[in-house]
Amino acid sequence: xxxxxxxxxxxxxxxxxxxxxxxxxxxxxxxxxxxxxxxxxxxxxxxxxxxxxxxxxxxxxxxxxxxxxxxxxxxxxxxxxxxxxxxxxxxxxxxxxxxxxxxxxxxxxxxxxxxxxxxxxxxxxxxxxxxxx
Numbered sequence: 365x366x367x368x369x370x371x372x373x374x375x376x377x378x379x380x381x382x383x384x385x386x387x388x389x390x391x392x393x394x395x396x397x398x399x400x401x402x403x404x405x406x407x408x409x410x411x412x413x414x415x416x417x418x419x420x421x422x423x424x425x426x427x428x429x430x431x432x433x434x435x436x437x438x439x440x441x442x443x444x445x446x447x448x449x450x451x452x453x454x455x456x457x458x459x460x461x462x463x464x465x466x467x468x469x470x471x472x473x474x475x476x477x478x479x480x481x482x483x484x485x486x487x488x489x490x491x492x493x494x495x496x497x
Contacts, residue, residue: 375383393406402410407420486494 373385375385377383389405394404396410396414397403397405404410404416407423408416409418409423411417485491
């Protein structure tokens with residue numbers, strides 16, 4: 365089999381025009397993205413003047429170098445740890461005895477026996493279907 369060339373993704377707009385999304389992305393990858401993250405469309409971190417401060421590759425590398433469960437250094441790590449409070453010796457405390465109220469045991473009712481009914485012999489279809497279940 366011969367490998368095919370990658371197909372261009374062309375999209376038709378509502379007005380019937382054809383748009384190549386990949387070409388549009390590559391033409392605008394250095395433009396600052398909309399939002400408050402200060403990145404361009406490629407993902408590079410931008411400074412205040414719009415120049416690339418950190419590339420996307422460096423951001424990803426830093427992310428994967430950081431051990432799981434660790435928080436990166438930032439404002440939260442500058443908090444001072446609270447001073448340790450002196451430990452107080454625990455005294456042996458006996459559990460309090462609580463009086464439990466006595467509960468009367470319920471009386472068990474004896475079941476009443478229903479009178480025996482006489483069963484009428486089955487006839488017709490009922491007799492034929494009796495053994496099929």
